[in-house]
Amino acid sequence: MIAINLNGEIKTFSKIPSVWTDENGTHFNIKEGFGFKDVVTPTYDSRIEELSAIKLVDNVYTYDVIDRVIVQTLAELKTQKISNLKSIIGSQLQKTDWFVIRQMDSGEVAPQEVIDSRANLRTQSNTIGTEIKALTTKKAVLTYDLPTFNLQ
Amino acid sequence: MAKQTIGIGTVANDGNGDPLRTAFTKANENFTEVYADGFTSYARIADEFKTSAALTTEVDFATAQVFTKTLTAAATLTFANTGIGMVKDLVISGDFALTLPSGTTVAGVYDGTVSNLIQIVVTGATEYWYSISKSI
Numbered sequence: 001m002i003a004i005n006l007n008g009e010i011k012t013f014s015k016i017p018s019v020w021t022d023e024n025g026t027h028f029n030i031k032e033g034f035g036f037k038d039v040v041t042p043t044y045d046s047r048i049e050e051l052s053a054i055k056l057v058d059n060v061y062t063y064d065v066i067d068r069v070i071v072q073t074l075a076e077l078k079t080q081k082i083s084n085l086k087s088i089i090g091s092q093l094q095k096t097d098w099f100v101i102r103q104m105d106s107g108e109v110a111p112q113e114v115i116d117s118r119a120n121l122r123t124q125s126n127t128i129g130t131e132i133k134a135l136t137t138k139k140a141v142l143t144y145d146l147p148t149f150n151l152q
Numbered sequence: 153m154a155k156q157t158i159g160i161g162t163v164a165n166d167g168n169g170d171p172l173r174t175a176f177t178k179a180n181e182n183f184t185e186v187y188a189d190g191f192t193s194y195a196r197i198a199d200e201f202k203t204s205a206a207l208t209t210e211v212d213f214a215t216a217q218v219f220t221k222t223l224t225a226a227a228t229l230t231f232a233n234t235g236i237g238m239v240k241d242l243v244i245s246g247d248f249a250l251t252l253p254s255g256t257t258v259a260g261v262y263d264g265t266v267s268n269l270i271q272i273v274v275t276g277a278t279e280y281w282y283s284i285s286k287s288i
Contacts (some may be wrong), residue, residue, distance in 0.1 A: 018261040025228065025251040026282065028262035028270075033249075 001039040003054060003061040010054045010061060012039055037061055047142045070138045077141040081132050085146055089125040092149045093118055121149065153185050211272075213238050223248040223264075234274045242270040253280060260284030 003012040016036050020027045027034055037060055044051065044065040051063035072080070096118060099110035128146065135141050156178035161168035170178070185191060194202065205216035207229065214233035221227070223246025231253055244250060247264025252272075256279050262268050267287040272280055 019258045021254050021258075023254075025253050026255040026258060028250045028252070028284070029247065029264050030249045 002036045003039045004035045012054065045143065048139045070142065074138055074141065077138055078132055078135065081141055081144060082129055085125060085128055088146060088149065089121055092121055153181070156182055211240065211242065213240055217241065218243060222246050223250060236274055236276060238274045240272045242272065244268050244270060252282065253278065255280045255282045258282045
């Protein structure tokens with residue numbers, strides 16, 4: 001990405017335009033110069049951070065990484081995160097629900113590995129839920145990565 | 153019809169000129185041809201509309217119709233003797249930046265790897281439209 005300062009306003013482009021007109025004329029086939037400078041985008045965690053307005057630093061355009069304003073309360077964030085966890089666990093349990101339903105209907109016992117996997121999922125859910133509840137900052141909740149499951 | 157020249161003798165009143173009626177008949181026939189449709193032909197067009205010239209940095213609209221240049225470095229071209237309605241053609245090649253006087257509207261993309269035909273249409277005192285075609 002590149003950018004140029006036009007009368008005080010910094011305008012960004014994915015690449016140098018094929019045609020560019022300024023006070024000196026209409027320019028074709030430009031590859032660099034003419035006021036265009038590279039844009040360096042710093043890495044940031046979009047869950048808790050965002051980019052400031054673009055600015056020129058050391059001959060490149062770049063951004064400051066600033067904290068994102070988080071409007072939800074800590075409790076709301078925890079509730080949301082735990083809800084996401086339950087949704088993930090629920091979708092995993094759903095894959096083997098039919099074993100349990102069949103056992104209730106016909107008495108055919110579900111395989112032990114299925115029973116164990118489901119129990120393990122619930123244990124993990126409880127453990128993770130406890131960890132989330134113990135978090136003390138909004139950032140910690142937002143950056144808490146829920147595990148991925150792949151129960152067949 | 154070839155142009156008919158009125159005979160005027162060698163010196164005044166030498167009796168060798170065309171009679172008056174003959175002279176004006178030639179004049180009328182010449183004008184009849186000039187005013188007839190189709191009189192203007194490519195051969196009668198001025199050189200500035202049918203010649204090609206190598207460019208340095210100035211595109212002089214009064215000198216040629218087609219201007220050619222191979223860029224060996226970034227180049228800035230200027231225009232001279234432009235007039236509203238004039239259309240000129242630049243055949244430019246070379247993978248370098250090319251700057252022309254500010255154009256109000258531009259179509260096409262210059263490609264430094266091929267030959268480019270840049271057509272300039274003068275639409276105002278300092279208003280130009282550029283369109284670019286490329287060889288394939």
